[in-house]
Amino acid sequence: MKTIFTLLVICCIATSSLSQNGINYKAVVKDGDGNIVANDLIAVRFTINEGAPEGTTVYQEDHSPSTDENGLVIINIGEGNPSINLFEDIDWAANPHFLNVQINTGDGLTDMGTTQFKSVPYALSAPDTSKWEDNENGIYRLNGNVGIGTSNPIRKFDVYNEDEDVTALFQNFYAGNQAKYGIYNSLTPAGTSTKYGFYNTVGATNSTSSAFGIYNTLSTTGATGNMYGIYSLVSGNGTGSHYALYGYATGAGNYGVYAYNNSPDGYAAYFNGNVRATQRLVVGTGVPLDGLTIASKDLFLRNTNYTTIRGRYSGSGTGGEIELYMGNKPSPTNSESGFRTLQLQASETSSTGSQINLYKADGSLGISLDGDFLGLGRVITQEIEVTGGDLAEFFKVNPGNAHNNQLRPGVLLSIDESNPGDMIITTEAYDRKIAGIISGANGVKPGLLMGGSLAEEEERAIVQANQFPIALAGKVYVYANTENGTIKAGDMLTSSSIPGYAMKVTDYERAQGAIIGKAMTSLESGSGFVLVLVTLK
Structure with missing residues (x-):
């Protein structure tokens, strides 16, 4: 037969004592006949609901105490094995809270009823209490804010210091294999305004010594793993701008981020990946x-x-x-x-x-x-290799009786007697004033050019009015005709009676001083280009 138990709560919830981390709960366990259940192992489950007896469950935990010889059990609510949420996360000030108790001695849990908390748990939140302070230690509390070193805290945790070396000290000497943090900060922003996980300002208007908003030291002696003085991570793919580290400076001589290294083998800053500077x-x-x-x-x-x-x-x-x-x-x-x-x-x-x-x-x-x-x-x-066809120098060329459109690459020239230093198109056969050929005809460009530079046009070599590169040595194409017969490779060339055209030499006595060079290609009949090796004789 199932045994029915009753609980006699010696101190009701309204007068339970507040322990350091929970609520002290005392009760006497009796069976259905009123007999005390002494020296017996039982199971107790506490469930805290918010708003109403059957409201939202905000916390649940299990205990396994033993009754004493008088059937008494003493249990501290908040120190059991939690199965739903954490005791310290309960917002006592938000709404009324109710305690449901269930007991089990082997036949399953039996619901012993639900009771509303009165005043005791609300000492954990004290939303409407007046300022309390500990003048000896300089700790103050005002309207939900805690201050150390200040009697008027303006933040949830406000620490003020004037003459101590260290305002706040956080130490973690854990030597195990798990990840541990001296300070751990988390921020989940929402809305449109700027959010800061850690925000620091330094006001040193009249200071002559160094001032640091954040000062961190890291000793890596003997360390084999990665160590970080400051480690910051940004992840995700949002549409805004996201910064693992953001430094901002205004005014001359200020630094958004300052890094220093005094070892030739170290780095003041090390970037692995893309680096961008906008200015x-x-x-x-x-x-x-x-x-x-x-x-x-x-x-x-x-x-x-x-x-x-x-x-x-x-x-x-x-x-x-x-x-x-x-x-x-x-x-x-x-x-x-x-x-x-x-x-x-x-x-x-x-x-x-x-x-x-x-x-x-x-x-x-x-x-x-x-x-x-x-x-x-x-x-x-020690050596110059020229890949072009000829040695050319810029000269002024006067058209003489010829039209300007006859001044083009491949035209044969002679010295202009009327204008010392200038050139003119040849107009007679065996002209002893013969001097050179306008370079650049038939795609053969000057290999070495003196006195100027070629224009961009393919077939035009003028830099300024009537200035042309004149081939003085090397190979260059010349306009020629068969006025003196077919031209064969090896024939000497001189001027013909056609202005600007060459022909082969047949009268060598007359040709002395009138030879422009030796033909390297042939011309069977008519007129056309002949490649000539310029050798003035």
């Missing part, structure tokens, strides 16, 4: 300019193959310098390791121009391009 990135102490500014420091660029670029703020003179290295990379302590292959100097000395040096694998100079050698540009090298 200025400065290395050194110079005046920052838009973009990257490196002041009084060298710039080292390395890849995994140790090919290195070093930018120096000062070379031999007052300008900047860039050096490219191969082999072992230069380092702050050994900047000349490996071998230098290319050097670009903005200024050799304080009063000269730029220079480019190309070095061979043994470190010796291969080619030097000096932009201001004795006031002139200069190229120094």
Whole structure:
């Protein structure tokens, strides 16, 4: 037969004593006949409901006490095995709360009824109590705020200090394998205003010493795992801006984020991933300019193959310098390791121009391009390879009796007697004033050009009015005709009676001083281009 138990609560809930972490509950257990259940193991379940006896369950826990010889059990509510929520999370001030008690001695839980809490649990919240204080320790409480060092706390936890070395000290000496935190902060923002998980300000208007909003030290001696002085994480894919660390500074001389390192093998800041600067990135102490500014420091660029670029703020003179290295990379302590292959100097000395040096694998100079050698540009090298067709120099060409449209690449020219130093289109056969050919015909461009530069147009070589590059040596195409017969490779060429056209030489005595060069291609009949090796005779 099922035994019926009754509980005689010695001290009703209204007068139960408040323990440090819960509510002291005392009761005498009797069976259905009124007999005391002495020295017996029982199970007790406490359920706390909010708002009404059958309201929302905000907490539930189980106990397994034993009655004494008088049937008495003493249980501290809040120290059992919780199955629903945590006792310290109960908001006693929100609504009335009710206690339901169930007991089990082996036949299952029996509901012993539900009773409303009166005054005792509400000492845990005391929503309407007046200010209480402990003057000896400087601890104050006012309107739900707790203050240490201040009698008027304006936040839930307000600590004020003037002369102590440390205002707040948090220590965690845990040496196990679980994740532990000296300080753990969590923020779940909602709404549109700015939210801060940790917000700090430092006011040091009249201070001459250092002031730190956050000061953290980390000793890694003997540590083999990762250690972080400050660790911040942003995750998720929201649409706004999200910052693991946000630093903001206004005014000259202020820093949003300041990092310091005093070891050549350490890093003041280490970024693994993408780094973006929207306006200025400065290395050194110079005046920052838009973009990257490196002041009084060298710039080292390395890849995994140790090919290195070093930018120096000062070379031999007052300008900047860039050096490219191969082999072992230069380092702050050994900047000349490996071998230098290319050097670009903005200024050799304080009063000269730029220079480019190309070095061979043994470190010796291969080619030097000096932009201001004795006031002139200069190229120094042991060998020059030119891939173009001829050596040409710019001359002024006067059309004479010819039309301007006859002045084009491939036209044969002679010296203009009426204008010393100028050229003119040839107009007679065996002209002993013959001098050169306008370069650039039939796609063969000058290999070496003096006195100017070519225009962009494919078939036009004019830089300014009547200025043309004249082939003086090398191979170049010339307009020719068969006035003196078929032209074969190896024939000497001279001027013909057609203005600007060449023909083969048949009268060698007359041709002395009138030969432009030797034909390298043939022309069977009529007129056309002939490739000629320019050799004035």
